[in-house]
Each structure stands twice: as structure tokens, then as C-alpha cells.
Amino acid sequence: xxxxxxxxxxxxxxxxxxxxxxxxxxxxxxxxxxxxxxxxxxxxxxxxxxxxxxxxxxxxxxxxxxxxxxxxxxxxxxxxxxxxxxxxxxxxxxxxxxxxxxxxxxxxxxxxxxxxxxxxxxxxxxxxxxxxxxxxxxxxxxxxxxxxxxxxxxxxxxxxxxxxxxxxxxxxxxxxxxxxxxxxxxxxxxxxxxxxxxxxxxxxxxxxxxxxxxxxxxxxxxxxxxxxxxxxxxxxxxxxxxxxxxxxxxxxxxxxxxxxxxxxxxxxxxxxxxxxxxxxxxxxxxxxxxxxxxxxxxxxxxxxxxxxxxxxxxxxxxxxxxxxxxxxxxxxxxxxxxxxxxxxxxxxxxxxxxxxxxxxxxxxxxxxxxxxxxxxxxxxxxxxxxxxxxxxxxxxxxxxxxxxxxxxxxxxxxxxxxxxxxxxxxxxxxxxxxxxxxxxxxxxxxxxxxxxxxxxxxxxxxxxxxxxxxxxxxxxxxxxxxxxxxxxxxxxxxxxxxxxxxxxxxxxxx
Amino acid sequence: xxxxxxxxxxxxxxxxxxxxxxxxxxxxxxxxxxxxxxxxxxxxxxxxxxxxxxxxxxxxxxxxxxxxxxxxxxxxxxxxxxxxxxxxxxxxxxxxxxxxxxxxxxxxxxxxxxxxxxxxxxxxxxxxxxxxxxxxxxxxxxxxxxxxxxxxxxxxxxxxxxxxxxxxxxxxxxxxxxxxxxxxxxxxxxxxxxxxxxxxxxxxxxxxxxxxxxxxxxxxxxxxxxxxxxxxxxxxxxxxxxxxxxxxxxxxxxxxxxxxxxxxxxxxxxxxxxxxxxxxxxxxxxxxxxxxxxxxxxxxxxxxxxxxxxxxxxxxxxxxxxxxxxxxxxxxxxxxxxxxxxxxxxxxxxxxxxxxxxxxxxxxxxxxxxxxxxxxxxxxxxxxxxxxxxxxxxxxxxxxxxxxxxxxxxxxxxxxxxxxxxxxxxxxxxxxxxxxxx
Numbered sequence: 001x002x003x004x005x006x007x008x009x010x011x012x013x014x015x016x017x018x019x020x021x022x023x024x025x026x027x028x029x030x031x032x033x034x035x036x037x038x039x040x041x042x043x044x045x046x047x048x049x050x051x052x053x054x055x056x057x058x059x060x061x062x063x064x065x066x067x068x069x070x071x072x073x074x075x076x077x078x079x080x081x082x083x084x085x086x087x088x089x090x091x092x093x094x095x096x097x098x099x100x101x102x103x104x105x106x107x108x109x110x111x112x113x114x115x116x117x118x119x120x121x122x123x124x125x126x127x128x129x130x131x132x133x134x135x136x137x138x139x140x141x142x143x144x145x146x147x148x149x150x151x152x153x154x155x156x157x158x159x160x161x162x163x164x165x166x167x168x169x170x171x172x173x174x175x176x177x178x179x180x181x182x183x184x185x186x187x188x189x190x191x192x193x194x195x196x197x198x199x200x201x202x203x204x205x206x207x208x209x210x211x212x213x214x215x216x217x218x219x220x221x222x223x224x225x226x227x228x229x230x231x232x233x234x235x236x237x238x239x240x241x242x243x244x245x246x247x248x249x250x251x252x253x254x255x256x257x258x259x260x261x262x263x264x265x266x267x268x269x270x271x272x273x274x275x276x277x278x279x280x281x282x283x284x285x286x287x288x289x290x291x292x293x294x295x296x297x298x299x300x301x302x303x304x305x306x307x308x309x310x311x312x313x314x315x316x317x318x319x320x321x322x323x324x325x326x327x328x329x330x331x332x333x334x335x336x337x338x339x340x341x342x343x344x345x346x347x348x349x350x351x352x353x354x355x356x357x358x359x360x361x362x363x364x365x366x367x368x369x370x371x372x373x374x375x376x377x378x379x380x381x382x383x384x385x386x387x388x389x390x391x392x393x394x395x396x397x398x399x400x401x402x403x404x405x406x407x408x409x410x411x412x413x414x415x416x417x418x419x420x421x422x423x424x425x426x427x428x429x430x431x432x433x434x435x436x437x438x439x440x441x442x443x444x445x446x447x448x449x450x451x452x453x454x455x456x457x458x459x460x461x462x463x464x465x466x467x468x469x470x471x472x473x474x475x476x477x478x479x480x481x482x483x484x485x486x487x488x489x490x491x492x493x494x495x496x497x498x499x500x501x502x503x504x505x506x507x508x509x510x
Numbered sequence: 511x512x513x514x515x516x517x518x519x520x521x522x523x524x525x526x527x528x529x530x531x532x533x534x535x536x537x538x539x540x541x542x543x544x545x546x547x548x549x550x551x552x553x554x555x556x557x558x559x560x561x562x563x564x565x566x567x568x569x570x571x572x573x574x575x576x577x578x579x580x581x582x583x584x585x586x587x588x589x590x591x592x593x594x595x596x597x598x599x600x601x602x603x604x605x606x607x608x609x610x611x612x613x614x615x616x617x618x619x620x621x622x623x624x625x626x627x628x629x630x631x632x633x634x635x636x637x638x639x640x641x642x643x644x645x646x647x648x649x650x651x652x653x654x655x656x657x658x659x660x661x662x663x664x665x666x667x668x669x670x671x672x673x674x675x676x677x678x679x680x681x682x683x684x685x686x687x688x689x690x691x692x693x694x695x696x697x698x699x700x701x702x703x704x705x706x707x708x709x710x711x712x713x714x715x716x717x718x719x720x721x722x723x724x725x726x727x728x729x730x731x732x733x734x735x736x737x738x739x740x741x742x743x744x745x746x747x748x749x750x751x752x753x754x755x756x757x758x759x760x761x762x763x764x765x766x767x768x769x770x771x772x773x774x775x776x777x778x779x780x781x782x783x784x785x786x787x788x789x790x791x792x793x794x795x796x797x798x799x800x801x802x803x804x805x806x807x808x809x810x811x812x813x814x815x816x817x818x819x820x821x822x823x824x825x826x827x828x829x830x831x832x833x834x835x836x837x838x839x840x841x842x843x844x845x846x847x848x849x850x851x852x853x854x855x856x857x858x859x860x861x862x863x864x865x866x867x868x869x870x871x872x873x874x875x876x877x878x879x880x881x882x883x884x885x886x887x888x889x890x891x892x893x894x895x896x897x898x899x900x901x902x903x904x905x906x907x908x909x910x911x912x913x914x915x916x917x918x919x920x921x922x923x924x925x926x927x928x929x930x931x932x933x934x935x936x937x938x939x940x941x942x943x944x945x946x947x948x
Binding site: 021022023024063064067068071072073074075091092093095096116119120123124127130131134135136137138139260262263264296297298299307308309310311312313314327330331348349350351381382384385386387388389390391392395396397398472473474475476477505 | 666874890
């Protein structure tokens, strides 16, 4: 399978991944606008604008007619609204392409802006914040809280879903305006993968010309402005023209405790990192962080220390790119490209009495990595692992399409990220990795978010820096207990005035 | 080599693709009872290697042992004498495999997605742990802590709380009455059950209770040779558990469930249905019934979700189980004041399907949907294996699956009504309503 160049620009979609033998076709239409473009006070506008494409009626059919038409095809389409982009994706069986394509294309070409659809989606979105995010998964709440904490004051702070008060203030006219300004011919990338033919490729491309032309000046939200762009040029993604996200520097450890009565502890901590896909340091860090905490991988180090040896929780992972819905997926997501990423550690739910200990254990491992670097043996093993493991990042055509579209965002059209990733695993040296660790990772000046039912106790424990020994239900070997003596006293200094407590039921209110 | 071929077409001779499964399948069994399903298919260089143990929480019939099948799944990663867990993990790391496992009511599945060139090593590793699993009491106790952590995560989810209460009330004696996670008290007591864990392994982790499913870019003959070499000495001795039969339910059960947090109220109505059996027309028709009555094109959906917008989410499905299971309807309701009215609409819907057959013209859509839903699930070897695993576990082979899709095509409106009349009776159901804190 090859990636074909998208020329000439006016006759073929931007990204084509033909797999002639494949019985299904994957579709993707990605707009360069996301939650960072929410105007202040209307956090959630991009989210509703995206949902109004994927889960609402069009000028040609009411939503129930769309459901009726999609149903026998066992196909649908969905939307991912993230910070930078809004991506409509779908997949259908080759037998059903002719019935599916009108439904899929009408979704972005001819939204109906039906008030009843809007009301339904807005109410669902508010529920998503008020009930699901705040209550249904403390781990997701903890991760969203960390992102808000790190990006406080920037347009990356609020979750892509918005805030409760922001969503309440969004109107249907706001959605129309968002579409008019952002969902334009020059701001879209169209992709097609699997068993499609040239006629279908041309048909999809034609829809691009049916999108509105770019508005002359576009308010990019939060004071960011871009000038007009030439609509005839192939779509270049908006990131380059968006102003950078500049989170406030973190000068000491800072803690946000989300007080949720009855909850166990779910911990996320991290800090912004200035590396992105394509840069050599990204791949060097990928090796280091995979060794430290590859997502859902039992061999990784944090997993070994916290779960495998001590049985404190279900898993412990580390990331250098956003990884939403981590509890539900084993492989990295697509369609969440960002211009500013976090280094992030996720310590899964554990008893409150173990929270301080687990935090110390994780920070200690991070500092040890920073101090000593990766050992040669671990470097060799991890890069060999990743070179093959990367095959699993995009097992399906739909996911390869997602990666290819993300490549456009990161300016990786020549050598795609996955290809480069595997090549870099062969060419990077231990020195490259350890230089990248020294340059980008640190074990202090962290932002730490915890959902907990014991906020006051944890505040006291963290601020005092008192030892946090833990008890095991069953005997542990001597060497583990000896190491525990070090962990329970490990310094993660937090000044009392650097600890904030917020009620979980107020999270993401505004 | 000594294989019993169960379907035409041995190694190197693909069976015809005439049924619902879009790739040729080769079915074999070893003299020790181990079944092997091979499915050559495109895989971008990847092979899915699944070991399906036909034991899940269904086999937890003993007092105080709920959650044990799932816990035991964790122990399967704790190594053997030859490949202690560190070495096992190291090899999987070296070959960049994506390996994991899951447990449900009727099965436990161990899956490895690997580059085809590493298949032989995977066969060595996997056969070794199924034959020679060995772990210390300390490892056993430590892993119990991780399982408790998993429970802590799950209980945050209001639907988990409601589901736990529904099955507990719906079943009097059958182990389907507890979730695969198990009761918290039993999870807390797990560290003391080391000896039981060895007995559990000896009873259920036997070749005559397991199926290997290998899909992707494979040479069936070569793979069979390797499987024979590594699994032939695995000793049979499966002990079928005395799973108690659930007596017929004789009256409606209603429960109110509190959730310690905020949530939209959720109604969950669970009707007792027959075990999965593609020759049981009524049971086959129940799959279409659930979709017709409560799916996204149903009148109930249109009314409750789209027009009145009283319900955020409405879904229904009939479980495919070895023993009689449940047809469940769930509705997340926007306002507590609307709960009774929504339950009323669900009841009206049930009554309509019980009293008259649906229009003939409405049956084509769910039949088409079932077919394409299945076909679109074969995107990768791993997806394909996932698609087949439950049916293999329930039926022990793929015949049931082929029979099922053929049977869907034959379902008539009268069959749907008969299924509704038989299953959707008030005395067969448990109605649960979950409410959160105000």
C-alpha cells in the first residue's frame, strides 16, 4: 500500500490510501478548527459545531431519515472534535458506497441547523460535563484537570467538549458562524482509504469545491488572527498560522486536588514539552517514555514498580502526546494533533492512603531517568520493541488515514510520521535519547492533578512532606520493603500555597 | 502429525468462502481435544494469535469465588519456570507484540497480535504458559491488589453499578447473577485463595476446554505443524463445572439503585431469554426484535430520543450466552420526573410487538445491518478474531455462526412477534432504575 501524492489538487482528495482488495472504504474530512477556536465565554462552540455535522439533520434529510438510511448499511459517521481540528470520519462496505456517499457528504456540505437537533446535542453536551466527566470516570476527570491546570489562561485549557457555562451560552447562530468561518474549502483536508475507485475519489474532491470559500478575516478565538489565504492552493493546515499556545512556566511543584467525596485517588501529573512529531527529539523521547510507561504495556517501568511488584493499582503510564480516552483504547488516537503537547504521567486509581506513596514512586522513577539516562540495554530493547510495536499503531486503513491526515498538520507529507518513527528507531543512538531526556524531561516543577475523596488529608500530607509509608495486605520481599523506605521519604516538595482544592462538582463549570 | 479435520479442506486447501465468514477457515483438533481454527487473510504483516478458554464468570458457581476467572486471567501473565514473567514480557517486548487478555461471562480470551515472522516464538511462549503456568504465593497476592484497583476504577461508572444490581436480582442461582469483576468482598478475599487458583487452573485450563484461533498472513500447514509440536503434550482433563440451572422466573422484579454521585437517571429492563442456539428460531428472532423495537430506527427511539428528547440514550440487545441470558433495554433519562413516562413508552412498545407482527418490509433493514456489521468486523486479523471469539467459545466451532446468519435471513414477522410474546413478558423481567445524588 502506498500514499499517493494529492496532485492535481482540484481533482483528487488530499490523502489517498488505496487498498484495492479491501472490502470497505474509509472516509475522512478534517477541518482546521477545534476547541482552541472557541470564543471566550462560548467554550464548547467547536464541539457543538462538530456534532451538528455528525449527529444532526441536513437540508436533504431529517436526522431520523439519516439514521434510517444508514441503518441497513451498518455504517455511520462520527466526529472527533479536538483542540486544533474537527474531523468527520466514516466507513462503509464497498457494496454500499453509492448509498453511503450522499449521506456522508451532505453531512458537511448541507447541515440543516435544525433547532431541535441543536437543543438535543446541547443538552447532551452539558450532561457530558456535568455528569459524565465530573462523575463517571475519575481517571478521565483527573487527566482533563491536569490539562486545564497546565494550560490555564490559554485556549488549550478547556476540554474539547467545552465548559458547562460556555455550552449554555452557545446559540445556533454561533454554530452557523463557526461553520461559515472555519469549515471552508481552504481549511479542509479530505482523505479516502481502502477499496475505492477513481470515480469515488473524484466525487469526494468535488465536494471540496462546494464548501464555502474562506472568510476574508477569521477571528481565531482568544485574540488570534489569521489573514486571508488563497483558496486555490492545496489545503495547508491551519496550525502554522495559528499563534503558539504559551502555557505559564511552572517554577515549583503545584497541586490541584479535585475534592470528590467517597472517591479513591486518580493521579495525573506533567508539564508542557516543546517537541512535536517530525523532530528528532520527539523520537528520542518516544523511546525514553516508552521505557518509562508505554500505554497499557506490562513491560514498562512504572507499571513494574507500582503495579507488578507492589500491586497498588491497575496500571501506570507516561506520554509525550495527548492520549484522550486512555481507559478505553490500547493504541494512540488519531485526529488529535496539537501544536503544544504535555509530558504526562497517569497513575490509575488507587486507595487514597496510597496516593502520596504512588506519586513519590513515580516522581522518583522519573528523576532517576533524568539523572542517569536510559541504560544501553533498555535503550536497545525499547527501540527494537517500538520499531515493531509501531505496526500496531495503525493496523486498519481508517487509522492509517488518520495518521496521514495528522501528517499534513505536522508538515510530514514527505515521510509520514509512522514511517519516520520506525526509521528513527533504527538510527537513533543512546546519546540522542539521553540528550533528549536531559533537554526535555524533569522530575520537579510539575503540575499534579488528583481526584480524591481525601483532599484535606492529602493536602496536609503533601505540604508537610512527612513520610507516607504504606501497608501491604500480604508480605513483600525484603528488597521491596527496603526500596519502600526510600520511596516513602522521597522528596516531592510542595509548598502549602501551591496546593489548590477544587470541588469536583464545579470542575469545568467555566 | 495427527489432526482430525472437521471441515473439508486441510492445510493448504482453503475451504470455500460460501458462508458469512469472508475468508477461508481451516478447523482441526488435536487428539488431546484442543481445537484449532486457522484463517488466512490479509494482515499487513500481522498475525492474530488467540487462545480462547471456554471458561468465564459463568463457571464461578462456588460461594465466595465471584470474579475468580477474571483474576485468574491476570495470573496467566505471571510466568512459568521456563519463561518467568520478566522473560515472557521481555520476549514480547523484543518482538513488539501487542498482547493482552479479557474475561467475560462465557470465556476468557488471551490475544497476541504479532508480526508474522515472530509467530513461532509466540506459539512457544503461549503453549508454555498454558501448559506450565507457575507463580509464587507472593505474586498471587500482589496481583490481587491490581485486580482490586481495576474494581475501584469500574465502580465509578454508574452503568457498572446498575448492571451489577440488575444481574444480581435477575438471577437466583446461576452465576450470571454476578458481574465478571465479582463482588467486592470476594475480590478483597482473593489473596487467600492461592490453593484454589491451582485447582482452577487444573480444572479449566485444559486443551479440551480451549480453542486456538490464528488469523492473518499464515501458511496453515506450517502453523499446524508448530501447534502440534507445542501443544500435543498438553494433558486433557477438563472438569465441566456443575453450573446450577436458573429456575424459571415467576414474577416481575423491580429495584431502585442509588449511585453515589451525580448521573442522569437510567432505566434498565432485563428479560430472561433462551441460551444462544441458532436452531431456536425464537431466540434468533430476538436479535431482530431488540433492534426493531428499540434500535436507532425504532418508533421508541424516534419518540423518546429525537422528538420528545426525554431520553439521551436508548439501546437494546439480546445476549449470546451458553446458558439462558437476558435481553436488555437501557434508557438514560434526562429528567427524574420523566422516569415513569419513559418506562410507560417502553411498555407500550413491548405490548405492540407482543400483540402484532411488525410489517414485513421492516425486516430487511435489520437483516442487512446484522450482515454488514459482521462483514465490516474483519478489517484486521485481530478484529476478525475478536469477531469470532465469542461464537467459538459458546458453540465450540464456527458452524453455529454460519447457521445463525442463515437463520437471520429466514426470520419472519411472525417469528419476531412470537419472540416478543415469549420473552418480553412482565413476569420474566427485572426493572432497575438508577438515580444519582441530587
